[in-house]
Amino acid sequence: MSTSRSVDLVGRDDELSALVSQLGISSFPGTSRAVLLAGDAGVGKTRLLTELRDVAVEAGWLVLAGHCLDLAEGSMPYLPFTEILGRVLTERPEVAASVIERHPTLARLAPGRRLQVSEDRDEAQSLDRGNVFAAVHDLFEAVGQSAPLLVVVEDTHWADQSTRDMLSFLFARPFDGQVALVVSYRSDDLHRRHPLRPQVAEWARLRGVERIQVDPLDETQVRRLIHAMHTESPLAEASVAEIIDRAQGNAFFVEELVGVSWSTDGPIPSELADVLLVRLDRLDERTLEVVRAASVAGRRVSHTLLAAVTGLAPAELEAALRSAVESNVLEQTRGSAYRFRHALLGEAVYDDLLPGERVRLHTAFSAALQSGLARGPRPSWRSTPAGPATG
Ligand SMILES: Nc1ncnc2c1ncn2[C@@H]1O[C@H](COP(=O)(O)OP(=O)(O)OP(=O)(O)O)[C@@H](O)[C@H]1O
Ligand SMILES: [Mg+2]
The missing domain is CATH 3.40.50.300 (P-loop containing nucleotide triphosphate hydrolases)
Known part of the structure; x- marks a missing residue:
């Protein structure tokens, strides 16, 4: 202990x-x-x-x-x-x-x-x-x-x-x-x-x-945790709200996010990303491909949108999604959709994409949405210098 x-x-x-x-x-x-x-x-x-x-x-x-x-x-x-x-x-x-x-x-x-x-x-x-x-x-x-x-x-x-x-x-x-x-x-x-x-x-x-x-801490508790860690120079409310949103009640994530001078629009701290990305180590290449695609969609992605973006055959996509769910990386949500079990993991995967990969996936998402091939919320992660703005 x-x-x-x-x-x-x-x-x-x-x-x-x-x-x-x-x-x-x-x-x-x-x-x-x-x-x-x-x-x-x-x-x-x-x-x-x-x-x-x-x-x-x-x-x-x-x-x-x-x-x-x-x-x-x-x-x-x-x-x-x-x-x-x-x-x-x-x-x-x-x-x-x-x-x-x-x-x-x-x-x-x-x-x-x-x-x-x-x-x-x-x-x-x-x-x-x-x-x-x-x-x-x-x-x-x-x-x-x-x-x-x-x-x-x-x-x-x-x-x-x-x-x-x-x-x-x-x-x-x-x-x-x-x-x-x-x-x-x-x-x-x-x-x-x-x-x-x-x-x-x-x-x-x-x-x-x-x-x-x-269970994860509730919002009031996370707020208390942040204030307890930042007694000398209280964080601005916008940063506190951002940390609450991203840490989802996880004390370790709160500490990591508070601990670095963290721009809310930048990539997540590298030590935190390393801890999160370990979760992908046991995934096979096809599952990783699907998880990477999902990271571009934001917090929630529909099955049809993922199918359109990855171009995988239904059985292959299902096998990959099953493996991502069984590994506690993705979870099912309402309406045949998936989301990252922890939003920060989604962000870490997104930040970890190679620049070309990110451009390709954003383009594929835009094309799928514009063609009406699939419906879904627009990709919502922040844009980064290495990738185009979404939509
Ligand atoms: N309720 C709490 N109040 C204040 N600090 C907390 C609380 N819970 C956790 N922390 C702090 O958050 C960090 C992570 O917590 P802890 O190490 O207990 O997590 P854990 O569940 O044991 O994680 P792991 O599975 O990695 O062992 C620690 O620095 C701990 O002191
Ligand atoms: Mg422990």
Whole structure:
């Protein structure tokens, strides 16, 4: 859980009190043993969990967090649990020692021991999963004897199979004593074939496991966030309105847009564009072609207009659109139309077009609209020096 805390928490009272009461932090036991905390990238999951940690520590809980990282599947099995075990070894060395004595396997998860595991393949294979699961369960129970324990596993959209299996085990087996779990993940990362997607559905059906959604901030909250970040020289109302419109309640986007001296008519900040464009990495070339065309249309584009502009055969266009929707890049809207799941992503894609590509697509849109071949709103992105004005 590392997130900047330059400004006070804005909003999130409902989510925080739901977490505190469900996990039994205010009065043990709560109604749930575990919470799945879902929300889009940058919406504020970590910030909320930082606040939860403070409340829990204040109430006498020990909070241990482990993070999943964006690594190749299986390259570092049980990674967040290694981080957590490392903390137990530091903070409760006697407890860790006695659990390791009962479950020698656990020692191999300890930070520093992992290298030896991967060097010795036979030994790695003998790291019996059942034993590791039971050992970690036992560890949490043992730590929970002296003080209530909150275990946080962050960013499980990046969890590998071993970590997901460990979590399934921990969710399914009750603890003796005060042990609660919170697991966060990016809901917009869970594309159709993402391995966590079916897993989350299964976990949410278990007794004692609840799902809490962190939604985008509302307009008043975004306004407060902007003002809190810009106390010295308040932004002009026009800039505030522009940021509210573009960030769509996403705290990270708000910070990025406020953080640069940003001309509302210019391209979006390059660091923000990089973060957004990562979402396109797993798309195939044809889907990318359709997504790029959609970016020229503005916030919403009809199916017929896209068909006219891309010139793709119906089946090809449908396959590409399906893939863009399943990857959470586009979403369907009313009247056989599509829009970017996040408007800023549309802008980033537009800014990323090659100059010739942009001219070609604008021309194709104009031609399709003028010929009456397709109806639709006129392309609405700003014009840029590299591209013609639309229409
Ligand atoms: N409610 C809030 N009040 C004030 N600042 C916030 C709030 N929510 C988020 N922030 C700030 O916005 C930024 C992004 O939030 P955070 O890191 O919590 O997002 P996240 O959902 O964890 O994103 P990711 O999926 O990338 O991990 C952080 O700098 C955080 O401090
Ligand atoms: Mg986070």
